[in-house]
Amino acid sequence: MGQKAPRRRGARRAALLAATMTASLSVGCTAHHGGTVDDGRGRTQSPTQSPTQSPSSGGTVAPAAGPVLAVKIDNVPAARPQTGLDSADVVYAEQVEGGLSRLMAVFATKLPKSVGPVRSARVSDLELLRQFDDPTLAFSGAQHKLLPLIAKAPLRSASPYEVASAYYRRVDKSAPHNLYLHPDKLLSSAPGAAALTTGFHYGAAPAGGKATASRTVRYPAARFTFTWSGSQHRWLVTEDGTPTVTTAGKRLAPATVVIQYVQIRKSVYHDVLGNNTPYTSTVGSGKADVLRDGRTFGVDWKRPEATGGTEFTTSDGTPVNFAKGQVWVVFAKA
DSSP: OOOOOHHHOOOOHHHHHHHHHHHHHHHHHOOSSSSSSSSSSSSSOSSSSSOEEEEEEOOSSOSSSSSSSEEEEOOOGGOBBSSSSGSSSEEEEEOGGGOEEEEEEEEESSOOOOBBBOOOOOHHHHHHHTTSSSSEOOOOOOOTTTTHHHHHHSSSETTTTTTTEEEEEEEEOOOTEEEEEGGGGGOOOOOOGGGGOOOEEEESSSSSSOSSSSEEEEETTTTEEEEETTTEEEEEEEEEEEBBBBTTTTTTOOSSEEEEEEEEEEEEEETSSOEEEEEOOSSEEEEEEEEETEHHHHHHEEETTTTTTEEETTTTOBBEEESHHHHEEEEEOO
């Protein structure tokens, strides 16, 4: 059954965020707020002003459950295998600098003991996360020009600077691919499926579809392949030609894969090497392919407002059901 739309935030706060993001995308901004700046080499810099909207510094007392936990996950080969991805309800894949990919794992029904490697946030994340009600965003840091937008966004910012005790570094990987998160330091328990205000519907498959053995999505410097396993009734994930497994050796295998065709354009941001940060627009409408039960269904998607979830429908407007289980949404250029 479909999930309910998220509750409306205050109009004044939403208007402020929209105005700030619009200004940033056109001219950028230079103010700082509390949070770490990830320099891409595992080093962090701490601005002087503390955030006004974040978990308590130190993270000694976990807040009450309620919002989803969204974690930015490193996805370059040096970061794999990752930890905790198999527990996520939704995994979003987006293009970042240099044509590489990065993941955002969203947890609602289950919190793993550990998640990572955790990496930095991007400007597109703020629009994507507005569909959730007061989500907690775990990230290693962000470009200093982006930090003021994160401070104003309707979310709970949870970087290592803000909640230091929630993070640790592993010794089997080198920085910056070794920062990990203990989710129970941010949420006392999993908030439950009701927190997944994505607009997704679950149930029987629609009629039709095209039999599909595998499907590949390519970014300039990364690629995802999803291969149907009849025995597991899941799509086996392969990235950059290598099977994707967790740290425990478990193959990642979502029940549903959505290839959502969106506008991807240049933003005002760049990484430390000067590569432009792509902006992935998830508000609007377009086409998508839904992969489930070994078949591909061509559908329409629509998200008229940032505060609402995304509707996936057939050509006649009928909602398209996803298979029960983990969903991967891969944003591809329209």
